[in-house]
Amino acid sequence: MTENRSDEVARGRPREHRNPLPGLPDLRRVGANPDFWYPVALSRGVRSGRVAATAFAGERIALFRGRSGAVHALEDRCAHRQVPLSMGVVDGETLRCCYHAWAYRGDGRISQIPYLSKGDGRPPRGVRAYPVREAYGLVFVFPGDPEKAAVTPLPDVPGFASSKYRTMTFSRTVRCHYSFMHENLLDMNHQFLHRGVVGRLQPKLLAYESGPRSVEARYLFTHTGGKRNRSAGLLAAEGIGGRASSDVMTIRTEYPYQTLDLVPEKADHPALRLWAVYVPEDAEQRTCHAYGLLMIEKPRISAALHVAWPFIRHFTERVFAEDRMAVEAEQRAWDEQGEDRNHEVFSLILDVRDVLRTNGVPLGPAATANARACDTRACDDLVP
Numbered sequence: 001m002t003e004n005r006s007d008e009v010a011r012g013r014p015r016e017h018r019n020p021l022p023g024l025p026d027l028r029r030v031g032a033n034p035d036f037w038y039p040v041a042l043s044r045g046v047r048s049g050r051v052a053a054t055a056f057a058g059e060r061i062a063l064f065r066g067r068s069g070a071v072h073a074l075e076d077r078c079a080h081r082q083v084p085l086s087m088g089v090v091d092g093e094t095l096r097c098c099y100h101a102w103a104y105r106g107d108g109r110i111s112q113i114p115y116l117s118k119g120d121g122r123p124p125r126g127v128r129a130y131p132v133r134e135a136y137g138l139v140f141v142f143p144g145d146p147e148k149a150a151v152t153p154l155p156d157v158p159g160f161a162s163s164k165y166r167t168m169t170f171s172r173t174v175r176c177h178y179s180f181m182h183e184n185l186l187d188m189n190h191q192f193l194h195r196g197v198v199g200r201l202q203p204k205l206l207a208y209e210s211g212p213r214s215v216e217a218r219y220l221f222t223h224t225g226g227k228r229n230r231s232a233g234l235l236a237a238e239g240i241g242g243r244a245s246s247d248v249m250t251i252r253t254e255y256p257y258q259t260l261d262l263v264p265e266k267a268d269h270p271a272l273r274l275w276a277v278y279v280p281e282d283a284e285q286r287t288c289h290a291y292g293l294l295m296i297e298k299p300r301i302s303a304a305l306h307v308a309w310p311f312i313r314h315f316t317e318r319v320f321a322e323d324r325m326a327v328e329a330e331q332r333a334w335d336e337q338g339e340d341r342n343h344e345v346f347s348l349i350l351d352v353r354d355v356l357r358t359n360g361v362p363l364g365p366a367a368t369a370n371a372r373a374c375d376t377r378a379c380d381d382l383v384p
Contacts, residue, residue, distance in 0.1 A: 026340045027353050028177045028331075030360035031057060031285050034144035036256050037154050038279045039291045041139040042171055046071055051095065053086035056143045058283025061130060062086040063139060066093035072106035073130035073141045079110065085127070136160050136275075136293055137169055155257050159273040159295040166305060168313060170276075170292035174324050176331035178256075178278035178288040179356050184327050185258055185276070186251050187349050188219050193326055197318050200224045206248070210351040213359055216252040217348055253352050255359040271297045285363065286331060 032038075040054040041063055052063045053076060060076035062085040070093075076084050078097040087098045094103040094111050103112040108129035116123070131142040131149035136157050142149040159165045174181065184190070188203040202224045208217035250261045260274040273295040278288040294316065298305055334340065344350055 025357055025362060027179050027357050028286075028334050028340055029363050030179070030357050031363045032178055032256055032280050033359055033361050035142075035148050036144070036152060037133065037140040037142055037149075038256075039138035039140050039277065040073075040279060040289075042169065043071075043134050043137050043139055046139055049090045051086050051088055051090060053084065055281050056141065057280045057285055059143060060084065060086075061141060062088070062095065063132075064088075064090050064095045066090060066106065068093060070106070071132055071134060071139055073132040073139075074104060074106075074108050075128040075130075077127060078102055079124045079127055137167075138291060155275065155277070157275045157293055159270070160275075160293060162295075163298075165273065165295040165297055166309075168294040168296065168309075168316070170290065170294065170316075170320070172290045172320065172324070173281070173287065174278070174290050174327060175287050176327040177286055177334070178280055179353070180327040180330050181276075181278040181288065181290060182253050182258060182352055182356060183349050184323050185260065186215065186217060186253060186352050187346060188217075188221075188249065188251070189346065190326070193322050194319055197315070197322070203249075205348065208348050208351075210355070213255045213355060214253060215348065215352040215355055216250065219249045219251070221247045221249055253355060255355055269297075286335070 062076040
């Protein structure tokens, strides 16, 4: 059931302050639920006849594109000597290990062991194959229960296929637990962090709703002073930073994805749309890969957006760099303290924490707020 917080927000009375309770799982020890489609590579990064190495939550995956153009995803190890298959060679619709040339089909089964004859017995079953699909210029895999893949839809990305928008794709590694990224985007009260890029912006939370798998917030943004960034104005059709106007921004966590829509003043549709997901890379899930699709409305003179594109890219990279600096600092603090000591006062973020915690999966026996020390080896892996 969805819970509307508009009255509470309007009265300016936050919900009761909540911090991690004894026995409640520490959110930073909650893993991403694998029973969803996650992007693990850009489509253009998996070239025909080539292999690409990627990972999901410590599971190493080898992607390869066969002669037919289809992408396959296999466990990144040869069943023979455990050598990474990502070091191998594509041969038609098979992937050969670089060591002894064992050949694997896209379903993970071994199709040939060159030095064995048919009378030498059946070969091993092979390696795990992941369900894989391509959409939105991304390669998605389903790392969870493969029987659920067929009935689990790919994420919906409104605006991607529309001729009214041009899409900018982002792919960046961030050294933090994925939950920090959800909190960062959903909590727009951190605009002070970006004061040197966008000037002074005043966000006002209009309302928000929470459900079992989602949290959606609506903000009103007003530029109140400071240097206005022209690229920000171009992003929002002369909205944020472009002129003295108010823009409505809607941000939604729909587990495990996030979206953002920005509607400038007096407009009836978004000038900017963002879809994002944060894919854990390591087994401890203290590093994630952020994939984003930023859809920007084309102006009447389409050439203007083409000219502005490099400047918009530079602007967004500056904002992302500042956000990355902050969330990686949060992760380092968690690593040093070994537990979540945050004193959160914003009810919206308390709700999204609940959504991430209840929809995620435990990382292991240490996944409680009572754990007082982080794994030294795992923490050392993340030292920049």
